Amino acid sequence: MYLRSTAFWVMTGLLAAPAGAAGPLQVTAKVLTEQKTRAADGSVRVALVPARRVVPGDRVVFVLGYRNTGSQPIGNIVLDNPVPAAIAYRGPSQSSAAPDVSVDGKTYGPLATLRVRLADGATRAAAPDDVTSVRWRLANTVPAGAQGQLSFQAVLK
Known part of the structure; x- marks a missing residue:
């Protein structure tokens, strides 16, 4: 099954349909801050709430x-979530499995294994800010x- 929305992709190799479309696999996406x-x-409590307004650095x-x-x-x-250009990937949440990531939308793997091609043809090690998509294979x-x-x-750039 392969589902896509502007928020994420879901793939299982059986079907292509927009995320949220009728079918047995229902997928939701939300952004919290x-x-x-x-x-x-004097103690500080941190809660995750729906992101309504975020500013750079949030x-x-x-x-x-x-x-x-x-x-x-x-x-x-397979769940695939594009990382918006204004967002800098920071890593999996503590309660989540680590995803494979991509810096080019084609090659996925652990961040430490990826390279970024520079304008002069040279490459360098990929960094969290280079991530363009995250993907989990269940x-x-x-x-x-x-x-x-x-x-x-992630962090808003």
Whole structure:
């Protein structure tokens, strides 16, 4: 199954349709930001809330949720999230599996294995700011009724 929206791609090699289209694999995308509040005792609590207004330097979390609403397991699922140009990738969220990343939209892998081609033809090691897309391949099938989520951290440039 291969689903795409402006927020992300979902692929399983069976079907192409826009994300959110009717089908057994339902995918949601949301962008959250950190909201800090100070308690009366002086402690600071950080909560993730829907991003309504962010300014350069603000940390954001992109969350992809998935759910199998069908009656059969779904396998070979790949979730792919383009990283907007105004966003700098920082890494997977603590509660999420590490994705493979891409700096060119073609080659994916761990960031440490990727190279960026320079204008003069030379290459250099890829850095988090070079990431243009993140991708997760779900290792297991998603049983009927099961759900999960994956996420990554970023900063508004």
